[in-house]
Amino acid sequence: MIEYLLKKIFDAIPGATDLSPVETALQKIDNQEDSITYTNHTMTSSGANIINAPGAGKALRIHHIYCVNADNYDIEFKIRNGSGGTPYFPYFLASYGGAVAQNLKRPWELSENTALYYDYNTGTTPDGFIVIGYETVDV
Numbered sequence: 001m002i003e004y005l006l007k008k009i010f011d012a013i014p015g016a017t018d019l020s021p022v023e024t025a026l027q028k029i030d031n032q033e034d035s036i037t038y039t040n041h042t043m044t045s046s047g048a049n050i051i052n053a054p055g056a057g058k059a060l061r062i063h064h065i066y067c068v069n070a071d072n073y074d075i076e077f078k079i080r081n082g083s084g085g086t087p088y089f090p091y092f093l094a095s096y097g098g099a100v101a102q103n104l105k106r107p108w109e110l111s112e113n114t115a116l117y118y119d120y121n122t123g124t125t126p127d128g129f130i131v132i133g134y135e136t137v138d139v
Helices: 003-013 018-031
Strands: 035-044 047-051 058-069 073-080 087-093 099-109 114-122 128-137
Touching: 035 114, 047 087, 047 128, 058 073, 058 087, 087 099, 114 128
Parallel strands: none
Antiparallel strands: 035 128, 047 114, 058 099, 058 128, 073 087, 073 114
């Protein structure tokens, strides 16, 4: 793919002799994970990791958030940048199917090596589901 793009660029730029900066940029793009991973999580406690920390030098980039409440109580639900982080996405989900679907125009990038965490506030055992679309990126 990179060779094809370089040839197209060479052909389009008369007199081009050194495209090594372009090749370097294309390599960086090609080396990134180019697909979004989806994970399903069942809420079973008042707070837990949705996605574990990716490791040193990496961060989670969140693209899509979908949450549904299957409980017979209304719930307050928060997604955080790590367990002690500020709630970035607080939601109120109505009982028996209250849901939120959010496709982020600008993906939310968490801090380096930080898990995506949720808090669930209700007096009952949680009964809900979370689907997250994310990628792991180098920082």
